[in-house]
Amino acid sequence: MSEGRGDSRRRTRSSRGRSTADRDGSPERRAREGGGRGNRSRSSGRGAGSGSVLTWLPPPGRRTEEPIHERLSLDPATLRSWYRTLLIARGLDEQCERWHGSGRLRFYVPSAGNEVVDLATIGATRDGDWIFPSFRHMSIPLLRGATPREVLDAILGNANDPARGRQLPAQSGHPAHHVLPPSNARATHLVHAAGCALGMRLRGEHQLAVATCGPAAGSTPDFHTALDVARRTKAPVLFVATQSRGVAAANPMLVAHAKAHGIASARVDGTDIFAMVKASRDAASHARRGAGPSLIEAVRPKPSGNGDESAIDPIHRFRQYVIDIGMADADGISALEEEVATELEATAEEALKTPLPAQESRFGDVCLQEPPTVVAPRALDIAEGSRA
Amino acid sequence: MTTMTMIEAVRSALHDALASDERVLVFGEEVVDEGGVFGATRGLGEAFGAERVFDLPVGEAGIVGTAIGLAMAGMRPVPEITFGDDLFASFEQITNELAKLRYRSGGRFSSPVVLRASIGAGIHGGPNLSQSPEAYFTQTPGLQVVVPSTAADAYGLLIAAIRGEDPVLFLEPKSLYHPVRDAVSKEEIVSIGSARIAREGTDVSLVTWGAMVPLALEAAAAASEESGWSVEVIDLRTLAPLDTPTLLASVEKTGRAVILHEAPRTGGFGAEVAAQIAEQAIEFLEAPILRVTGADTPVPFAFEDDYRPDMGRLQAALRHVVEF
Numbered sequence A: 001m002s003e004g005r006g007d008s009r010r011r012t013r014s015s016r017g018r019s020t021a022d023r024d025g026s027p028e029r030r031a032r033e034g035g036g037r038g039n040r041s042r043s044s045g046r047g048a049g050s051g052s053v054l055t056w057l058p059p060p061g062r063r064t065e066e067p068i069h070e071r072l073s074l075d076p077a078t079l080r081s082w083y084r085t086l087l088i089a090r091g092l093d094e095q096c097e098r099w100h101g102s103g104r105l106r107f108y109v110p111s112a113g114n115e116v117v118d119l120a121t122i123g124a125t126r127d128g129d130w131i132f133p134s135f136r137h138m139s140i141p142l143l144r145g146a147t148p149r150e151v152l153d154a155i156l157g158n159a160n161d162p163a164r165g166r167q168l169p170a171q172s173g174h175p176a177h178h179v180l181p182p183s184n185a186r187a188t189h190l191v192h193a194a195g196c197a198l199g200m201r202l203r204g205e206h207q208l209a210v211a212t213c214g215p216a217a218g219s220t221p222d223f224h225t226a227l228d229v230a231r232r233t234k235a236p237v238l239f240v241a242t243q244s245r246g247v248a249a250a251n252p253m254l255v256a257h258a259k260a261h262g263i264a265s266a267r268v269d270g271t272d273i274f275a276m277v278k279a280s281r282d283a284a285s286h287a288r289r290g291a292g293p294s295l296i297e298a299v300r301p302k303p304s305g306n307g308d309e310s311a312i313d314p315i316h317r318f319r320q321y322v323i324d325i326g327m328a329d330a331d332g333i334s335a336l337e338e339e340v341a342t343e344l345e346a347t348a349e350e351a352l353k354t355p356l357p358a359q360e361s362r363f364g365d366v367c368l369q370e371p372p373t374v375v376a377p378r379a380l381d382i383a384e385g386s387r388a
Numbered sequence B: 001m002t003t004m005t006m007i008e009a010v011r012s013a014l015h016d017a018l019a020s021d022e023r024v025l026v027f028g029e030e031v032v033d034e035g036g037v038f039g040a041t042r043g044l045g046e047a048f049g050a051e052r053v054f055d056l057p058v059g060e061a062g063i064v065g066t067a068i069g070l071a072m073a074g075m076r077p078v079p080e081i082t083f084g085d086d087l088f089a090s091f092e093q094i095t096n097e098l099a100k101l102r103y104r105s106g107g108r109f110s111s112p113v114v115l116r117a118s119i120g121a122g123i124h125g126g127p128n129l130s131q132s133p134e135a136y137f138t139q140t141p142g143l144q145v146v147v148p149s150t151a152a153d154a155y156g157l158l159i160a161a162i163r164g165e166d167p168v169l170f171l172e173p174k175s176l177y178h179p180v181r182d183a184v185s186k187e188e189i190v191s192i193g194s195a196r197i198a199r200e201g202t203d204v205s206l207v208t209w210g211a212m213v214p215l216a217l218e219a220a221a222a223a224s225e226e227s228g229w230s231v232e233v234i235d236l237r238t239l240a241p242l243d244t245p246t247l248l249a250s251v252e253k254t255g256r257a258v259i260l261h262e263a264p265r266t267g268g269f270g271a272e273v274a275a276q277i278a279e280q281a282i283e284f285l286e287a288p289i290l291r292v293t294g295a296d297t298p299v300p301f302a303f304e305d306d307y308r309p310d311m312g313r314l315q316a317a318l319r320h321v322v323e324f
Helices: A003-016 A027-034 A068-072 A076-102 A115-123 A139-143 A148-156 A188-202 A215-219 A221-233 A254-261 A273-288 A314-324 A330-353 A359-363 A372-387 B006-020 B044-048 B060-072 B084-098 B134-138 B151-163 B210-227 B244-254 B269-284 B311-322
Strands: A042-044 A053-055 A130-132 A209-213 A237-245 A264-269 A294-300 B002-004 B024-028 B053-055 B076-083 B114-119 B144-146 B168-173 B182-184 B196-199 B204-208 B231-235 B238-240 B257-264 B290-294
Touching: A053 A273, A068 A273, A076 A115, A076 A139, A076 A148, A076 A314, A076 A330, A115 A139, A115 A209, A115 A237, A115 A273, A115 A314, A130 A188, A139 A148, A148 A330, A188 A209, A188 A221, A188 A237, A188 B060, A188 B084, A215 A221, A215 A237, A215 A254, A221 A237, A221 A254, A221 B060, A237 A254, A237 A273, A254 A264, A254 A294, A264 A273, A273 A294, A273 A314, A314 A330, A372 B244, B002 B006, B002 B151, B006 B024, B006 B044, B006 B076, B006 B151, B006 B168, B006 B182, B024 B060, B044 B053, B060 B076, B060 B084, B076 B084, B084 B114, B084 B134, B084 B168, B114 B151, B134 B144, B134 B168, B134 B238, B134 B269, B144 B151, B151 B168, B151 B182, B168 B210, B196 B210, B204 B210, B204 B244, B204 B311, B210 B231, B210 B257, B210 B311, B231 B244, B244 B269, B257 B269, B257 B311, B269 B290, B290 B311
Parallel strands: A053 A264, A130 A209, A209 A237, A237 A294, A264 A294, B024 B053, B024 B076, B076 B114, B114 B168, B144 B168, B204 B231, B204 B257, B257 B290
Antiparallel strands: A042 A053, B002 B182, B144 B238, B196 B231
16 A cells, blocks of 8 residues: 555545535545555546546656556556547537537537546446536537437527427437437526436436536526435435536536435546546446435646647547546548548538528427417518518 | 325325326425425325426526426426425526526427415515515516416416426425315326306406405305405416416406405516406406505515415405496
8 A cells, every 4th residue: 555545545535525425435435545555546636626636647748658548447448439529529619619609509608627527427428327417518429329410409499409400409308218408597406307317216227417517507496405305305316517627716626515415426527537537437326326415526637837728628538538547549530530520520521501580380289288378479570470 | 085185295295296107207396305495296205206206406596407407308297396486596597597498499499397485474574575576477488487376276277387397397395285174186187278157247357366366256155245246266276388268267257356366566477467358358348457566675484474465455446346
């Protein structure tokens, strides 16, 4: 056992106290210990205010030759497929940003920066689990089985969008993938996730619900309601909160809220794919074995002194890692990036050619049985439309 | 056919729904031990166990949000919000989430939640335990808003609501929970969206719902006896979707309409009823459409009876339109 690990744990203990969740074997503690086969796991407060942050990759801008992925029994093929998925997710976001900039999309909520968080948390889920995403997590549908084309159709709200262009541009949900479409509320869906998890537990199913949220969620009553309901009903739910870069003073430290509610929690570097995978797997198994809810606060470190933003880009950090350990070279990766970009360009072009849904469709799906008051104005609207 | 009070009919419907469909769950604030403040769920916890009937933390947003999540997991949640006034604590969950999920998902998701709440005056609960909040919710597409006025309708509509595929706000007038026993047929399912002609008449249509139905019937009987006027009483039962055909057919027949509700006047659902009549049947009218309503004030504790519409005000309105 190394000195480094011991130091890390002592520091963490003294600064954080020992909550029930800690003694209970929280994901955070287990995550810290999971890396404990040697001096591997570092808890660092860097750029994240007080409180330790689980991180396995070297600090941004530094290199490692240690195959960290082997701690998680990941093979090179998986890493390659992950990188491709991350590229697609980022590429779709960049495409939407371009459409937004050019006026093609009149509203867009970007997702860049959360791809690794999504990959890790969704990677810990199974088919029967339910996902309740917030905005800014466009990669979740992709990771649950949607195609890039389906993602873009939903963003454009075109005739192929199953939601028929009714949502503001966002990822659409899919019943078969067990993914809900996000509403624009900040934390209402966290309560839904708790309720859904309770429902699955009542049905005797060993599935879990996962909900993502942003830092502002922690300031809403719904956030606390969700944690309260989940704890009291021992619901198998994982809340994943992404924290702003460097943790803005206005945003509360969400793990502190979780501790106050008596819920297991972990603070993790959300740009470190391996730390996120480790924490997500632990949280998922925590829920599946009946230990109840937990929360992961995924933080983003501050950029290093030179202000190089790319150094704290989660995809860039992953890219740097596979090059550093010699799994791929920059040329090979560039070729893959080129290939994905070309594919997405073609997909985007096709999606743009798809017309809007039929005007008539906007009146449907208010209720299963259409209320008569929807029918009457429709007749008026259509008459007016034909006059114009 | 048995006779029941409205609270017994609600309890009976919950019992029968729990017995016939294992997806049905009943929960809320202290619904197990006490059966809720009004006793609607009394005995259900013992009969069906803690996995079907349970308490949640006191917090209406949590109760409604949990219900939506339970519906995603395939359940049929029938949560209780003790006082309709507390629906406001879950307003966002109801209006932004519960009501809109079907629409914004293109019909691929729905939230079949039946949310029960007691409404209106009747217990001298003052400004925050006596409100009639229906109009806040009829403005939200995707919600069905039901207000029964008899035990038979409470039973039949609650069963229909639980069997349905869309969210229902089931508002029970607390002043009608106990006073009257009605015959209840368990075979009679009442369709949501259908108004009831509570008394037939030819001179004036008195349109009302919920707590005001008994007063309307009393006024109609008195008008017949004292003045010989034939007052048709329409109990809307469901406010959303509104049964406009029944409403318009009545007004076309009588040529006069008085609307009666307990909620405040301005922006009350009566305004919508009046607008429907004005837009679609104005050529049949022989008198202005009048509203008899609660005052545009909160419900005052010491003056609750004065706040509510009474026989004198209702009779004056009927006289005005008949003699116009």
